[in-house]
Amino acid sequence: MQKLAEGVHAFHSQYFATHRALFRRLAERGQHPETLFITCSDSRVVPNLITSTEPGELFIVRNVGNIVPDVTLPGGTAAAIEYAVEYLCVENVIICGHTDCGAIEAALKPEMLERMPLVKKWLAQTERLRAIVAERYGHLEGPEKFVATVEENVLVQLENLRAFPFVAKRMEKGELKISGWVFQIATGDVFEYDPAVGQFAPIGRPSIKPLAPVSAR
Template sequence: MEDIIRGVLSFQKHGFEKRKNLFKELATGQNPKALFITCSDSRIDPNLLTDSEPGELFICRNAGNIVPPHTSATGGTTASIEYAVSVLGVADIIICGHSDCGAMKGVINSESLNKVPHVKEWLGHCANAKEQVKSKHAGCLTESHIEELTQANVLSQLQHLRSHPSVAEKLANGEVHLHAWVYGIKNGQVNVYCEKSGSFIPFTSAYPNS
């Protein structure tokens, strides 16, 4: 905790002062460019990864970068998506998985989650991805398949995202665009799903004109 306290003091003395004018603008409202849905894993910093400033990303984080399919039940992720799309009017939604994901390890070995029943239930939203990968490996799923499962999970959550009415409306009108990313912690690389090739490709290939 001492490191966190020192960090706050350092921010107030240096970080805030450096962006004082930006925070003055942000004090009365926000206009983020994108909704960034990613894992709660402490090794991921969306602003650092995208080299973005405060106010540019509306960030939603949870274990496994999960988007539950739309239902009548209200949840934090569902409410955040609705607010970002319908109120803030974000033009892009990114679902970003990552390497060495603990949630994906839990999906592979569900018995390890018996002592954390809420986590186990939450990861039930990854069932489609799990079964897809298992079917490709004769019903066998091990940690050697974690990269494949991570990619399948991002795509599965993207499909769930399409079921949300606020998103479906904006997609139909061409007012929002969806992106599926996987971030490699060790090498800093980001791979992006390409619908044309049906595979994840390097970031620079996915966005060649950026």
């Protein structure tokens, strides 16, 4: 806790001190983010950091497994999507999964969830994902299957997102773009789904070689 208190002090004396005008503008004029960013609660995924964005630029929704619940189910994620699309009129929605996602691991190994009934109930929503993975990726194992499932989960959530009538309507009008991303923790790479080729491809920069595992150094 002491670390966090020191962090608040450092934020105020450093970042805030050099961005006073930004915060004043945000306080006086409200938020006008262009992007709704839906990602996992995982502590290693830091949306503003990986997109080099400032306060006020991303409207962020996080939950376990970056899931967009079925359109018929009310809840915090659905409410945030409606608010961002209908009221804030964001122009982009990004659903960002990530490698080594605990939620996806649990979806593949439901026995992990016996001691976590609430997580189990939440991840029951991944039933369709499990069916798709069993059908298309039965030949894969280990890390390859894990990554394929992370990617497929993003695609399933994009489909769920399109089922919201106000999302579909703004997409039809050309006012809203939705994208699927995967953040690779070890390399810092971000991959975006390209519907034209049906694959995820890296955004932005050549890959930086990941460091050797800590145990090997």
